Amino acid sequence: MADSRIKTLRPAELDVEQKALYDSIVTGPRAQGPQLFALQDDEGRLNGPFGLMLHVPGLGSALQELGSAVRYRTAMTARIREIAILTVAAATESEFERYAHERVGHAVGLSAKETTALRSGEFRSEDTTEQAAYDVCRRLLAGADTLGDEDFRRFEAGLGHSALLELVVLVGYYRTLSQMMNVFGVGAPAGLEDE
Incomplete structure (x- = not known):
């Protein structure tokens, strides 16, 4: 950057x-x-x-x-939280969020293969809750500001309404941070972008 x-x-x-x-x-x-x-x-x-x-x-x-x-202070697991944050980082091309949260993700159990898949938008999880959380984030980041009734019912059934609300807030928050950094040209610390 x-x-x-x-x-x-x-x-x-x-x-x-x-x-x-x-x-x-x-x-x-x-x-x-x-x-x-x-x-x-x-x-x-x-x-x-x-x-x-x-x-x-x-x-x-x-x-x-x-x-x-x-x-x-949310009920989501650390893995789901980092999957969601890294999904936002990939969609918004946020260098800092990728730099910071790939490290956090590895510390909470995401493998290098999983973080690479999150970068490329090809993440898959055997855990149905993790997969549902990822799918919600991808849907919101693909330009949809809402979920259709069928998707809403499916995601709410898979995650619960509290977890779904937490994910929506997380996506909005990290999208805001990414946008701030993109507009003002703030990236990862010098020399650490691709560590």
Whole structure:
């Protein structure tokens, strides 16, 4: 991806509201446990969508909180969550989301073969719930803003209404992040795009 179209802010450049958001990101659940992708660069600047969020902290705080809820406070399995996120990354050609979530995906049990299949849009799972979740995401990302009645009933029967709602929110959230990064030219950290 081309160079970023927006300045990545160093911690010393942040105002009070930006600093509060920065602190919530670097001390929140994303920073706990093993660091599977670089949240910050060597100067403390936030990578990916998090650096963008700092530019509009009122909106960024809400986005960051929604993202935290999607990642850490849903009933979906970690595998299903990462399948869904990587499906969005592939459909939106989001370099950062692919970089970050292939690492998370491998940590939660996705094989290299599965992440390659997700990249190419050819994922298949023997697990019917995983396959249904993938199919919902693909359908929503193919330009359909809704599901027809028959598809809705089939997916709701396979997933349950709560899981279906969680997936719809996840797709919308990660599509928003991907769009932000695509518009502002934010990719994976330099040198790590194809790791």
